[in-house]
Amino acid sequence: DTAVSQTPKYLVTQMGNDKSIKCEQNLGHDTMYWYKQDSKKFLKIMFSYNNKELIINETVPNRFSPKSPDKAHLNLHINSLELGDSAVYFCASSQDSGNTIYFGEGSWLTVV
Amino acid sequence: KQEVTQIPAALSVPEGENLVLNCSFTDSAIYNLQWFRQDPGKGLTSLLLIQSSQREQTSGRLNASLDKSSGRSTLYIAASQPGDSATYLCAVFYSSASKIIFGSGTRLSIRP
Numbered sequence: 001d002t003a004v005s006q007t008p009k010y011l012v013t014q015m016g017n018d019k020s021i022k023c024e025q026n027l028g029h030d031t032m033y034w035y036k037q038d039s040k041k042f043l044k045i046m047f048s049y050n051n052k053e054l055i056i057n058e059t060v061p062n063r064f065s066p067k068s069p070d071k072a073h074l075n076l077h078i079n080s081l082e083l084g085d086s087a088v089y090f091c092a093s094s095q096d097s098g099n100t101i102y103f104g105e106g107s108w109l110t111v112v
Numbered sequence: 113k114q115e116v117t118q119i120p121a122a123l124s125v126p127e128g129e130n131l132v133l134n135c136s137f138t139d140s141a142i143y144n145l146q147w148f149r150q151d152p153g154k155g156l157t158s159l160l161l162i163q164s165s166q167r168e169q170t171s172g173r174l175n176a177s178l179d180k181s182s183g184r185s186t187l188y189i190a191a192s193q194p195g196d197s198a199t200y201l202c203a204v205f206y207s208s209a210s211k212i213i214f215g216s217g218t219r220l221s222i223r224p
Contacts, residue, residue: 004155033212043156043201043214055210090155097210098143101203103155 023091032074118215135202143207
């Protein structure tokens with residue numbers, strides 16, 4: 001069983017569209033994250049959720065919004081996509097915010 | 113400003129050699145430090161986690177050390193194998209800000 005799963009793995013879409021990436025973890029962890037890895041492979045945290053409460057928002061544009069229906073899911077919604085949003089987006093989870101982080105396989109987003 | 117740096121950005125060594133990857137951080141008030149491995153097109157896999165009170169952690173052929181006073185961590189890989197080829201990232205967790213900062217990674221290539 002995949003511990004952290006995210007869908008879709010690949011997404012190609014046009015500028016201005018709205019898209020979502022889903023994430024689910026079956027580890028029973030309390031904290032989930034979204035990371036963005038840019039073309040230079042630099043990984044930067046976007047959001048983290050702990051027990052359905054947002055505890056980090058790293059100054060990402062408000063076009064990006066995390067949605068957590070329950071502690072096993074943290075979906076990423078992106079409105080009005082821009083070319084610069086093209087990147088790999090990783091979902092992750094940990095037991096709490098100071099423990100080992102488990103990553104999903106990534107979602108490759110290309111905005112054309 | 114809290115920064116995490118990994119040097120070199122890329123490293124190529126022949127199979128069988130022992131090697132050391134470096135990670136440095138500017139703010140020594142860390143909670144823990146984690147080393148990850150990322151294979152091409154994949155997510156990150158946690159290798160070792162060192163708590164701020166620890167000096168080192170070992171897992172198989174891997175040994176990670178932590179020197180908070182100098183702001184450094186090293187990942188030692190013994191008897192390298194072609195399967196060790198990947199990008200290795202370190203990440204520093206600062207509990208005061210619930211912030212995780214990743215280095216840009218070292219791309220390791222082991223030549224058969």
